[in-house]
Amino acid sequence: MSTRREAVRQALTESSGFRSAQDLYADLRADGSKIGLTTVYRALQALSDSGEVDVLRTDDGEAVYRACDTESHHHHLVCRTCSTAVEIEGPTVERWAAEVGAKHGFTGVTHTVEVFGTCGTCSRRLAQQGSAQQV
């Protein structure tokens, strides 16, 4: 609804990867916005509550957000270097998780699955830098 929240959603949409609240705040300020950090957090909270953005935690516990194309259940293939993410479906995994849960008598089974790696672009760039010392 509000303009601010829209601005945050917009900033998030401009990136194909996951961004942290602090990142987005920096982006928006860099673009000249006078938005406050608190508002960015509030907007992200609202957006994730409504399912409009996906959230996940980095290894050091920081929350990162992404505006995905689909709001239906999916997972991500994330580049460790540039953080770009590809949305992936995994019917195989969905079934597997449900079965594993049931087999052990668990109810209300859900799961989190994220795949990490180095995307093609970053792989090539890193390989070049590694061999030719082009810094």
Added chain:
Amino acid sequence: MSTRREAVRQALTESSGFRSAQDLYADLRADGSKIGLTTVYRALQALSDSGEVDVLRTDDGEAVYRACDTESHHHHLVCRTCSTAVEIEGPTVERWAAEVGAKHGFTGVTHTVEVFGTCGTCSRRLAQQGSAQQV
């Protein structure tokens, strides 16, 4: 090596679920130990570096640890209520993750997979409380 680290490992082994550093610190102090919080963090850091314990992040970003039976790659089926965890293998998932990564040109592909649910014991208890109002 050190006695303190051994105490932390021990405290962790006594639980079948994931515990946070703060939890373990409280446990140890409750048992009369004079260990410091800093040491608990250091021990957990060392233990996870050496692969002796598994770490994952809760939804609110807190790090939780578990002393698993095997040091080889595996995943967990975790109870949302009591945090008890079962170690699970998922050859299907391993293959799937590798394929997905390769298909999109990613290299050095890894993945995180955790399954959550309510374990049988907790399910029954919650069901009873729900129907009979036995609080």
Added chain:
DNA sequence: CCAGTTTTGACAATCATTTTCGTTTTCGTG
């Protein structure tokens, strides 16, 4: 333009985790 509600943002407060740094233990060696 006005009273009331919602949104905002500066600043303070939280809380897990990390650093810092002086003290205590552990250990190898003479």
Added chain:
DNA sequence: CACGAAAACGAAAATGATTGTCAAAACTGG
């Protein structure tokens, strides 16, 4: 056993992301 270096400790301060507080600003219907 004694001694000094190195490793381990722990209390307290620092850090950094996130949340709470609260007064000012923007928006609403009338």
